[in-house]
Amino acid sequence: MAEQPFPGTALLAQVLAADNTETPPLRTTRRGSQPPARGTEDGKPPPLLSRRNSILSRRSSFGMVPGSRRPSWMLHRRVSFTGLPIFQPILKTRLENTYRIGPDKGCKFDAERVRRVLEGTLACALGTAAYSPQGSAPLAQSLTELLQNQAKEVVPPRYKLVCHVVLGQQGQQSLMVASRGLWDPETDNFASATFSNASLFAVATVYGVYFE
Amino acid sequence: CPPASFLVDEVSSIIKEAIEGAIGGNAYQHSKVNQWTTSVVEQTLSQLTRLGKPFKYIVTCVIMQKNGAGLHTASSCFWDNSSDGTCTVRWENKTMYCIVSAFGLAL
Numbered sequence: 413m414a415e416q417p418f419p420g421t422a423l424l425a426q427v428l429a430a431d432n433t434e435t436p437p438l439r440t441t442r443r444g445s446q447p448p449a450r451g452t453e454d455g456k457p458p459p460l461l462s463r464r465n466s467i468l469s470r471r472s473s474f475g476m477v478p479g480s481r482r483p484s485w486m487l488h489r490r491v492s493f494t495g496l497p498i499f500q501p502i503l504k505t506r507l508e509n510t511y512r513i514g515p516d517k518g519c520k521f522d523a524e525r526v527r528r529v530l531e532g533t534l535a536c537a538l539g540t541a542a543y544s545p546q547g548s549a550p551l552a553q554s555l556t557e558l559l560q561n562q563a564k565e566v567v568p569p570r571y572k573l574v575c576h577v578v579l580g581q582q583g584q585q586s587l588m589v590a591s592r593g594l595w596d597p598e599t600d601n602f603a604s605a606t607f608s609n610a611s612l613f614a615v616a617t618v619y620g621v622y623f624e
Numbered sequence: 625c626p627p628a629s630f631l632v633d634e635v636s637s638i639i640k641e642a643i644e645g646a647i648g649g650n651a652y653q654h655s656k657v658n659q660w661t662t663s664v665v666e667q668t669l670s671q672l673t674r675l676g677k678p679f680k681y682i683v684t685c686v687i688m689q690k691n692g693a694g695l696h697t698a699s700s701c702f703w704d705n706s707s708d709g710t711c712t713v714r715w716e717n718k719t720m721y722c723i724v725s726a727f728g729l730a731l
Contacts, residue, residue: 543694552697556700572701574703575699576684576698577697578695578696578697579695583693586689587689590685592683593680594669623731
């Protein structure tokens with residue numbers, strides 16, 4: 413996760429240092445004199461072009477011919493020794509330590525609240541649904557996503573959620589759903605709800621695990 | 625130390641062993657189902673902890689009698705995709721289906 417300096421910039425720094433020491437100050441004053449709006453436009457008025465020629469001719473190693481039109485990126489952006497543009501490196505943000513090892517007081521996973529949310533959502537979503545072999549698979553998937561979104565709203569922050577739904581056809585069979593978790597019992601918990609009608613049954617479980 | 629990752633193959637083999645050990649050659653019996661699910665889940669969990677990785681685990685087991693009815697399971701998770709993972713194993717014999725899901729959440 414450490415930020416690596418972009419290799420191109422190191423090379424450019426070397427090239428600039430090795431180059432005429434007079435040029436850096438000249439470049440900055442030239443940039444200051446140009447209006448800020450000319451970020452990427454291509455048209456250059458002739459008087460500015462002559463000024464640019466004087467710097468660029470000094471840098472003959474860049475392979476530029478005096479008097480020719482430069483593309484806008486060569487004049488306004490940093491250029492490597494090959495003449496190609498160097499884009500600014502994308503810096504990865506490093507998050508600071510929060511020094512928190514547990515959830516705030518009163519901010520734990522509220523199993524009862526989540527259970528009520530699950531029951532309500534299941535009744536709403538499956539109230540009139542009937543089991544069908546093709547339709548029930550996407551129904552189960554959409555149900556998990558729906559339940560997860562509902563649970564996210566009532567669960568405190570810094571909790572990871574796992575939402576598991578079992579949807580089956582109501583027949584004369586028996587079924588057992590069991591689960592076990594290895595977690596911190598003080599901060600982590602789960603909630604489950606069931607729903608059944610004449611043609612299908614559903615068992616939904618949401619586990620909330622604290623992430624430190 | 626480098627952050628550990630959830631290796632699906634490793635976990636999948638652990639789950640398969642646990643299922644075979646608990647209900648391997650048995651036929652569905654309503655009275656024993658409770659005990660079977662418990663033993664599958666406990667066996668899986670203890671093997672997972674033996675891996676010694678900095679993870680919190682959740683193991684779910686569904687055992688259903690084969691009676692012509694259809695069954696679907698689905699799960700969705702709100703977590704960190706780069707470090708957390710899940711593994712689901714479907715097993716069946718002549719009289720029952722068994723679906724075991726294991727979720728690992730990195731600390």
